[in-house]
Amino acid sequence: MLSKLSVEELIEQIKLNKISAEEVTNHFVEKTALVDPKIKSCISTVFVKGGDGILKGIPFMVKDNMEVTGTKTTCASKILENYVSPYTAMAVQKLLDAGGVVIAKTNMDEFAMGASTEYSNFFTTKNPWDLQRVPGGSSGGSASAVASGMVPFALGSDTGGSIRQPASFCGIVGYKPTYGLVSRYGLVAFASSLDQIGPLTKNVRDAALIGNIIMGKDQKDSTTVEKQMNLLKEIEDPIEGFKLAIPKEFTKGLSDSVKNVLNDAIDNFKKMGVKVDEVSIPSLKYAVAVYYIIAPAEASSNLSRYDGIRYGLSFDGESVDDIYTKTKDEGFGREVKRRIMLGTFTLSATYYDAYFDKAQKVRAKIVHEIKQVFNSYDAIIGPTTPSVAFKIGQLSSPLEYYLQDIYTIPANLAGLPAISLPMGKVDGLPIGLQIMASRFEDEKLLRIGRNYEISRGKFPLPEVIL
Amino acid sequence: MKTIIGLEIHAQLLTETKAFCACKIDVNAKPNTNICPVCTGQPGALPVLNEKVVEFAIMAGLAVNCEIHETSSFDRKNYFYPDLPKGYQITQYFHPIATNGYLNLESGKRVRIRRIHIEEDAGKMIHSSENITESKTSLIDFNRCGVPLIEIVTEPDMNKSEEAKEFMEKLRDILRTLDVCSGNMEEGALRCDANVSVIDDDGRSSSRVEVKNINSFRYVQYAIDYEIERISKVLRDGKDVKHETRGWDFVTRTTVSLRSKEEENDYRYFPEPDLPILKVSKSQIENIKLNLPELPDQKAERYMKAYNLAKDNANIISKDKIISSYFEKLVSLKIDPKDSSNWIVNDLIALFNADSIDFNADKVPIESLKTLIEYTNSGKISRLSAKEVLGEIYKSGRNPEDIIKERNLIQVSDKNSLVPAIKKVIENNQSVVEQYKKGKTSVVGFLVGNVMKETKGKADPKVVGELVKKILDGEIV
Numbered sequence: 031m032l033s034k035l036s037v038e039e040l041i042e043q044i045k046l047n048k049i050s051a052e053e054v055t056n057h058f059v060e061k062t063a064l065v066d067p068k069i070k071s072c073i074s075t076v077f078v079k080g081g082d083g084i085l086k087g088i089p090f091m092v093k094d095n096m097e098v099t100g101t102k103t104t105c106a107s108k109i110l111e112n113y114v115s116p117y118t119a120m121a122v123q124k125l126l127d128a129g130g131v132v133i134a135k136t137n138m139d140e141f142a143m144g145a146s147t148e149y150s151n152f153f154t155t156k157n158p159w160d161l162q163r164v165p166g167g168s169s170g171g172s173a174s175a176v177a178s179g180m181v182p183f184a185l186g187s188d189t190g191g192s193i194r195q196p197a198s199f200c201g202i203v204g205y206k207p208t209y210g211l212v213s214r215y216g217l218v219a220f221a222s223s224l225d226q227i228g229p230l231t232k233n234v235r236d237a238a239l240i241g242n243i244i245m246g247k248d249q250k251d252s253t254t255v256e257k258q259m260n261l262l263k264e265i266e267d268p269i270e271g272f273k274l275a276i277p278k279e280f281t282k283g284l285s286d287s288v289k290n291v292l293n294d295a296i297d298n299f300k301k302m303g304v305k306v307d308e309v310s311i312p313s314l315k316y317a318v319a320v321y322y323i324i325a326p327a328e329a330s331s332n333l334s335r336y337d338g339i340r341y342g343l344s345f346d347g348e349s350v351d352d353i354y355t356k357t358k359d360e361g362f363g364r365e366v367k368r369r370i371m372l373g374t375f376t377l378s379a380t381y382y383d384a385y386f387d388k389a390q391k392v393r394a395k396i397v398h399e400i401k402q403v404f405n406s407y408d409a410i411i412g413p414t415t416p417s418v419a420f421k422i423g424q425l426s427s428p429l430e431y432y433l434q435d436i437y438t439i440p441a442n443l444a445g446l447p448a449i450s451l452p453m454g455k456v457d458g459l460p461i462g463l464q465i466m467a468s469r470f471e472d473e474k475l476l477r478i479g480r481n482y483e484i485s486r487g488k489f490p491l492p493e494v495i496l
Numbered sequence: 497m498k499t500i501i502g503l504e505i506h507a508q509l510l511t512e513t514k515a516f517c518a519c520k521i522d523v524n525a526k527p528n529t530n531i532c533p534v535c536t537g538q539p540g541a542l543p544v545l546n547e548k549v550v551e552f553a554i555m556a557g558l559a560v561n562c563e564i565h566e567t568s569s570f571d572r573k574n575y576f577y578p579d580l581p582k583g584y585q586i587t588q589y590f591h592p593i594a595t596n597g598y599l600n601l602e603s604g605k606r607v608r609i610r611r612i613h614i615e616e617d618a619g620k621m622i623h624s625s626e627n628i629t630e631s632k633t634s635l636i637d638f639n640r641c642g643v644p645l646i647e648i649v650t651e652p653d654m655n656k657s658e659e660a661k662e663f664m665e666k667l668r669d670i671l672r673t674l675d676v677c678s679g680n681m682e683e684g685a686l687r688c689d690a691n692v693s694v695i696d697d698d699g700r701s702s703s704r705v706e707v708k709n710i711n712s713f714r715y716v717q718y719a720i721d722y723e724i725e726r727i728s729k730v731l732r733d734g735k736d737v738k739h740e741t742r743g744w745d746f747v748t749r750t751t752v753s754l755r756s757k758e759e760e761n762d763y764r765y766f767p768e769p770d771l772p773i774l775k776v777s778k779s780q781i782e783n784i785k786l787n788l789p790e791l792p793d794q795k796a797e798r799y800m801k802a803y804n805l806a807k808d809n810a811n812i813i814s815k816d817k818i819i820s821s822y823f824e825k826l827v828s829l830k831i832d833p834k835d836s837s838n839w840i841v842n843d844l845i846a847l848f849n850a851d852s853i854d855f856n857a858d859k860v861p862i863e864s865l866k867t868l869i870e871y872t873n874s875g876k877i878s879r880l881s882a883k884e885v886l887g888e889i890y891k892s893g894r895n896p897e898d899i900i901k902e903r904n905l906i907q908v909s910d911k912n913s914l915v916p917a918i919k920k921v922i923e924n925n926q927s928v929v930e931q932y933k934k935g936k937t938s939v940v941g942f943l944v945g946n947v948m949k950e951t952k953g954k955a956d957p958k959v960v961g962e963l964v965k966k967i968l969d970g971e972i973v
């Protein structure tokens with residue numbers, strides 16, 4: 031039954047001497063060995079032990095785009111298939127220092143570009159609720175591992191929804207902290223101005239617990255900020271009198287079944303004395319378009335370094351250009367190539383003003399309009415995803431995949447903290463409620479999330495049949 | 497015909513560590529020893545700006561009269577090359593730290609400086625053949641990767657290659673005075689690209705040609721002159737001058753085409769998302785300004801006013817802070833400033849120049865030169881002997897007194913011992929004596945010269961002159 035316990039509960043068990051830290055670690059290592067062949071969450075299983083701290087013996091998994099010394103960090107790409115990390119990412123290091131144990135590196139869409147893990151160069155991860163379906167992505171390996179009880183928590187990264195969307199699909203909690211709260215040092219960059227590391231957990235309290243450990247100013251990441259906060263301290267204080275906004279743009283075109291689940295959530299909030307209003311944020315309709323200009327542009331530059339010269343896949347060639355061409359052609363998958371080309375195009379001198387520069391301006395407008403809402407509301411809520419997990423192979427066009435992130439992208443564009451937590455089921459599959467708060471109001475965000483979680487009641491995770 | 501020249505100059509900054517990581521900068525280190533995840537472009541590594549780089553850039557900006565911006569930012573310049581591990585160079589494209597400066601040349605001509613921005617250097621490549629395309633193998637040393645640079649871009653305000661050379665030298669002197677760059681072009685610490693275009697007498701203007709790889713101050717002039725001549729000839733032949741980038745080949749002393757403008761990279765500049773906006777406060781800038789060392793022009797001005805030095809001497813001494821501090825120490829030891837400047841400029845610097853090495857105070861200790869000047873001024877040794885002694889000190893570092901003693905250079909100024917020698921010369925030059933008696937007093941110099949020869953240069957020419965006149969005039973018999 032250990033697999034069902036939350037991080038907090040496990041810590042409690044160890045503290046009460048009901049079980050040793052080693053036994054906890056071993057239990058999850060064994061569980062992973064049993065369950066992973068079915069779910070395929072892990073790219074590599076590893077064993078990296080940390081120090082002595084609150085997390086002593088607590089195992090966790092790390093998305094395979096974060097460096098952990100001595101482990102392969104593949105980004106689910108052929109180009110880094112055999113790349114071994116020479117250093118450890120700051121967020122992982124903090125968890126290790128707190129006593130955590132890394133037991134696997136998890137599957138993802140190649141370089142975090144995707145929403146299902148179908149764009150992994152290695153294999154597609156299964157959704158523990160229905161093995162025919164995707165776990166979401168790009169942090170699908172981490173989400174499915176937590177949902178299937180292989181680990182009590184895992185780290186993911188979120189550039190346009192890559193923590194929250196798989197959390198929604200797998201029925202767990204996914205928390206993307208405010209941009210600048212958690213160091214990106216050691217997170218393989220996809221789109222630097224949007225990327226953020228965060229935890230995937232079984233409940234909001236665990237998200238706060240892990241958040242507390244990984245946050246903080248890092249000298250090695252100049253975009254981090256010094257903020258004193260304790261996400262757990264007031265997490266269960268009541269939220270009576272709070273005001274929440276639901277943007278029309280987040281509910282337009284939703285299926286009735288999703289709407290019903292959302293309405294239940296709204297009712298829960300109302301019962302707690304929270305006011306919920308419908309608002310309009312007109313510029314949100316441009317969010318996906320803006321994202322698909324900015325993210326590929328930054329990616330095209332960030333992925334330039336995989337050139338076959340220093341590390342990673344490398345093909346010999348007649349000339350330097352030949353080495354580049356062969357290496358990149360063999361090493362990158364279709365979606366990655368598509369985004370590199372898109373980004374290269376929008377940054378080119380001829381199109382810069384028409385695309386990248388314009389996108390930056392619209393991004394500023396979106397940020398401004400969202401800020402206006404926060405002048406009168408404590409948080410913005412809505413569904414995390416338009417629908418529940420889709421079937422493996424079901425989506426065919428890139429655009430269909432891109433629309434998966436329609437509700438999650440705005441938080442990345444504005445650098446906001448956001449969380450997805452289960453709000454119910456549609457056709458037997460989980461779907462998440464997304465809450466977004468103002469920048470650096472992570473405490474308030476998690477407090478709202480925790481209060482909702484309590485009002486909702488338990489959300490049992492599926493039993494994977496072996 | 498008119499020539500238009502603009503310069504783009506890269507200066508390596510003398511910080512202890514690199515621009516965006518904590519790696520040491522050491523030109524003598526073994527290849528690939530001063531490297532880390534950041535400067536080798538490992539996945540997930542992030543740049544962190546070295547504050548010293550900002551300070552040095554502001555110092556340089558202030559010294560060349562630039563406006564320093566309280567807000568500037570970093571951008572990425574994207575291109576592929578094996579010595580560029582990230583696939584982009586971090587630079588300041590949209591909002592540089594300094595703009596709108598100038599330097600005045602000796603002629604009084606003002607060369608405007610458009611901008612100064614901070615960026616990072618690439619690694620160093622060693623090819624098995626001439627260049628990367630012909631090489632079977634190439635090696636990369638990433639020690640230089642991430643070394644901070646400032647790029648200084650002038651307006652096209654120069655019209656002669658000499659002006660470009662003078663600008664470069666002037667800039668080097670300033671950067672060296674600030675101690676922000678070694679100024680060594682041969683070692684690549686200071687690099688110059690020249691943009692050259694020519695307007696012929698019919699008013700037809702050529703395209704702009706960029707000349708790269710100019711690796712010495714002399715070559716700044718040679719390369720530009722070569723290019724002016726080449727462009728002029730193309731214009732004379734009635735052909736179109738290609739808008740292109742050419743490289744200076746110092747072996748053949750020609751420029752060769754590197755790439756046409758169509759082959760030029762599209763650098764896809766965009767704001768660097770890994771670095772926040774660079775903010776410097778007014779007080780920070782003021783503080784740097786207050787602590788700026790005296791610049792060569794200001795120093796020369798002071799030397800002319802305070803010590804009455806000739807302009808040329810003042811300029812030469814003040815442009816190198818090692819020379820100027822040598823000069824000032826000499827003056828502080830109660831040596832006449834004009835004497836000091838003459839000795840330094842005419843004798844001492846000449847020795848270093850002859851060996852093409854930098855001025856080095858250790859080779860001729862200040863005390864030695866002081867002694868030498870005092871010996872000369874008191875008439876103990878002749879100016880000629882002093883020059884000889886200086887050469888010996890420069891060579892061996894020996895004590896001047898020992899050299900003078902050993903070579904027996906003390907001047908004979910004792911009248912009694914000189915008179916016989918003078919009388920002998922007069923005896924042997926009776927025709928000259930006749931001319932003197934007819935009123936041609938200028939022949940005294942000739943006689944003095946002969947006396948000097950007779951005494952092997954040890955006589956004091958002043959004393960000899962007086963004695964010669966007295967003997968001829970019959971005052972001494």
Ligand SMILES: [Zn+2]
Binds near residue numbers: 514517518536
């Ligand atoms: Zn380094």
